[in-house]
Every structure is written in structure tokens, then in C-alpha cells.
Amino acid sequence: MNSMDSNQAKSSLLCSPEASQSQRAPNPYVTGTSVVALKYKDGVLMAADMGGSYGSTLRYKSIERMKPIGKHSLLGASGEISDFQELLRYLDELTQQDSMCDDGNSLGPKEIHSYLTRVMYNRRNKFDPLWNSLVLGGVKKGKTYLGMVTMIGVKFEDNHVATGFGNHLARPILRDEWREDLSFEEGVRLLEKCMRVLLYRDRSAVNKLQIANITKEGVTISQPYSLKTSWNFSAFQNPTAGAQGSW
Numbered sequence: 001m002n003s004m005d006s007n008q009a010k011s012s013l014l015c016s017p018e019a020s021q022s023q024r025a026p027n028p029y030v031t032g033t034s035v036v037a038l039k040y041k042d043g044v045l046m047a048a049d050m051g052g053s054y055g056s057t058l059r060y061k062s063i064e065r066m067k068p069i070g071k072h073s074l075l076g077a078s079g080e081i082s083d084f085q086e087l088l089r090y091l092d093e094l095t096q097q098d099s100m101c102d103d104g105n106s107l108g109p110k111e112i113h114s115y116l117t118r119v120m121y122n123r124r125n126k127f128d129p130l131w132n133s134l135v136l137g138g139v140k141k142g143k144t145y146l147g148m149v150t151m152i153g154v155k156f157e158d159n160h161v162a163t164g165f166g167n168h169l170a171r172p173i174l175r176d177e178w179r180e181d182l183s184f185e186e187g188v189r190l191l192e193k194c195m196r197v198l199l200y201r202d203r204s205a206v207n208k209l210q211i212a213n214i215t216k217e218g219v220t221i222s223q224p225y226s227l228k229t230s231w232n233f234s235a236f237q238n239p240t241a242g243a244q245g246s247w
Contacts, residue, residue, distance in 0.1 A: 027131075028079060028080035028083075028131040029054065029055075029080065029082070030052045030053065030054050030059065030060065030080065030081045030082065031052065031053050031078070031079055031080055031081065031131075031204070032048070032049075032051065032052055032053075032063060032065045032077065032078050032079065032081060032084075033049065033051065033053070033078055033164050033165060033198070033202055033204040033205050034048070034049075034078055034162060034163055034164035034165050034166030034167075034170065034198050034202065034205070035047070035048045035065065035066070035076035035077065035078050035133075035135045035162065035163045035164070035166065036048070036160075036161075036162045036163075036166045036170045036174075036191055036194045036195065036198075037076065037135045037137050037146055037160065037161050037162070038146070038159065038160035038161075038174060038178055038182070038187060038190065038191065039137075039144050039146050039159050039160065039180070039182075040182040040183065040184060040186070040187040041180070041181050041182060041183065042184060042215050042216075043137075043139045043144055043213060043214050043215035043216070044074065044137035044138065044139065044144060044145075044146050044213075044214050045184070045187045045188065045191055045211060045212070045213055046066055046074060046076050046135060046137055046191075046211070046212045046213075046214075047191040047192075047194070047195050047209055047210070047211045047212075048065045048066055048076050048078075048209065048210060049195065049198075049199075049205055049206050049207075049208060049209040049210075050062050050063050050064065050065070050206060050208045050209065050210065050224055051063070051204060051205060051206030051208070052081055053204045056203075058204065058206060061206050061208055062208075062224070063081060064210065064221075065077050065078070065081075065084065066210060066212045066221060067088060068214075068218075068219040068221075069091050069095065069112055069136075069138075070091075070095045070098070070106055070107050070112065071106050071218070072106065072107070072108045072109055072138045072139060072140040072214075073107075073108070073109040073112045073136060073137070073138035073214070074136070074137045074138060074212055074214040074219050075087075075088075075091070075112075075116075075134060075135070075136055076134070076135040076136075076137075076163075076212070077132045077133070077134050077135070078132065078133050078163040078164045079130075079131045079132035079133055079151065079163075080130070080131035080132060083130040083131050083132050084132055086130065087116070087119070087130060087132065087134070090119060091112070091115075094107070094112075094115060095107065108138060108140035108141075108145070109136055109137065109138025109139075109140060109145040109147075110140075110145055112136055112138070113136045113145070113147050113149070113155060113157075114155075116134055116136060116149050116155075117149050117153055117155040118153070120132075120134075120149050120150070120151060120152065120153040121152070121153025122153075124151070124152045124153050129151050129152065130151060131151055132151055133148065133149070133150055133151060133163035133164065134148060134149045134163075135147075135148045135161055135162075135163060136148065136149070137214055138214055139214055139215055139216050142216065145157070146158065146159065146160070146161060147161065148161045148163065159178060159180070160174040160175075160178050162174070162194070164202075165198055165201065165202040165204075165205075166194065166198060169194075169197050169198055169201055169202070170194035170195075170197065170198060173190070173193060173194050173197065174190070174194065177190055177193075178190065184213070188211060191211060192211075192227055195209055195227060196227050196229065199227065199229065200229070200236075207226045207227055207229065208224050208225070208226055209224065209225065209226075209227070210222050210223070210224055210225075
């Protein structure tokens with residue numbers, strides 16, 4: 001084959017229907033905002049609202065972004081909802097294969113966390129990232145575990161974590177008020193305080209949230225509910241007062 005024929009073959013391949021169909025999501029479309037989680041004396045508590053934004057439009061208000069994984073883990077996600085669904089499909093296959101081994105052992109939160117890190121880093125290296133920030137908590141053999149993974153595969157563990165705007169607005173509250181011996185009720189109140197601040201300050205947040213609890217007994221996810229709010233603060237009355245260029 002001469003060079004002209006070779007170039008024509010390459011051109012034909014690039015123009016084929018298969019080549020023109022991109023397999024990547026170049027930009028996120030329907031996204032969820034912050035997930036906030038913390039350890040308490042009996043396990044891990046995690047909170048997320050149920051909003052799904054289509055661009056700047058809060059299009060969906062009943063999207064669940066926290067799911068139990070296997071027997072010992074709980075996963076929460078912010079970012080692109082369809083990519084979160086794809087990750088759940090991966091994890092379903094992983095936990096099914098683990099169950100089929102029938103060896104008396106099951107994947108714990110540390111193993112799931114490592115697996116998610118490898119998936120996110122692998123997709124990032126293919127320039128085909130999954131547009132999510134993930135929070136993974138769990139309890140196995142009496143040990144509490146909490147960590148997160150970014151969309152480029154960076155992971156870490158901590159006593160409290162948050163994604164999205166929560167990294168900027170909720171983490172300072174958690175640093176001031178979290179302690180190791182928090183009770184369940186105190187942990188829920190602290191998470192509600194963080195979610196209330198996010199509701200005030202994050203335009204993508206919606207006042208409809210769930211709180212999930214994972215202990216050695218398993219995972220429970222609350223029914224959706226709303227927080228009591230007050231919009232009478234003076235800063236909310238005229239938020240642009242004194243700003244340069246304001247009317």
C-alpha cells in the first residue's frame with residue numbers, strides 16, 4: 001500500500017461513525033453538590049442533599065447520592081450523576097465477584113477505597129475521567145474508616161471529610177466542633193449545622209437532605225427531610241450593599 005492509500009485509509013477510519021462517537025463525557029451535565037461525613041463513637045455519619053443541577057438550573061430534587069456498598073461500606077458522591085451510576089455498576093460487579101468466592105471474607109471499606117482510587121486514577125490517565133468526588137466510610141471488625149477520592153485519583157483518610165463547597169464552608173466548622181467521642185445525636189446536629197450553612201451559601205444546594213449512618217450492625221439511610229432556616233439576617237437583605245459597582 002502506497003502512502004496515498006495509507007492516508008486515505010486513515011481518513012476513512014477517522015470519519016467512520018464509530019470514530020465520530022465520543023465515549024467521553026467532556027463536561028458534567030447533571031451534578032450533585034457537597035457530601036459531608038464524620039466519624040463518631042459508634043461509626044460514620046454522612047449527609048448529602050438530593051438536588052441535581054442541570055447546568056445552573058436545579059432540575060432534579062429527589063436524587064439519592066449515598067449508597068451502601070457490600071456489608072461494611074457506605075459511598076457518597078458529588079459531581080456527575082451518570083458517572084456515579086457507572087461507578088455503582090462497577091462496585092456491584094466487584095461485590096458480586098467477592099460474594100461468589102464464598103471464602104468467609106468480604107471486602108471492607110479500606111479495600112473499596114483503594115479500588116475506587118485505582119479506577120479514578122486509571123480513567124484520569126485515559127483523559128476520560130469520571131467527574132466525581134467520592135466519600136467512602138465504613139466499619140469492619142470494630143474499626144471505623146473514613147476517606148475520600150478526588151476525580152483524578154487522589155485519596156486520603158481523615159476524621160471528617162467534605163466535597164465541593166463543603167471543603168470550604170463545612171470543614172472549618174468540623175475542625176472547630178468535631179471530637180472523637182461524639183454521640184449519634186451530636187453528630188447529626190453537627191452535620192445539620194454544616195448542611196444549613198451550605199444551603200445558605202451554595203446556590204446548587206436544596207433544602208431536602210438525607211443522613212446515612214453506618215455501624216457494625218449495617219447501614220441506615222434516613223428518609224428525606226428539610227432543615228429549619230431563617231433568611232432574616234441583615235446580610236441577606238441586601239447582599240451587594242457596599243460592593244464596588246453595585247447599584
